[in-house]
Amino acid sequence: MCKLFIQADPHLWQTRLKSVRLSGFSTSVRLENLYWQVLDEVAERDGMSVSQLLTKLHEExxxxxxxxxNFASFLRVCCGRYLMLQLAGDVPRDLGTSIRSLDAEAILAREAGRARGGKRMPTAA
Structure with missing residues (x-):
């Protein structure tokens, strides 16, 4: 079991520091490269840079x-949820579908249902 994780590319867990401007202040966010890759994908889906995505997430x-x-922890959870929602079929794997075009209320309701152990509600086609 552990070999699957131990033998992964070490670059994935190495951290990288990025400077961003949040709420008018310059700051830095340190995340593992894996998370930066996921954030890059999320940002790209909506035609944004990672810095723009981080600014929007922080503002909202x-x-x-x-x-x-702890904004870095929030970002890690966002990445994990994004991947989990893809596995559940709530976020299409087709990167041409923007995140903003998805029905967030319906996705959150299905996610809450799964968390309560309820049956997964069907996704819209």
Missing amino acids: LTFAHGEVE
Whole structure:
């Protein structure tokens, strides 16, 4: 079992620091390369750069929840959820489909149902 993880490309877990401007302030975000790859894919789907995506996420998170305590952790969870939602069929694997075009309310409801152990609601075709 462990060989699958141990023998993975070490580049994936190496961290990289990126400078971004969030809420008018210059800051840095340190994430493992794997997460930067996922964020790049998410950003590309909606025609944004990673910096633009991070700025948008930070602004909307701050608006919805107030102060952001650990933005890097939030980004890691976003990446994990993005991949899980793809596996569940809620986010199409077709990278031509933008994230903003998806029905977020329906996806969140299906995700909540799965978390409660309920049956998976069918996705729209």
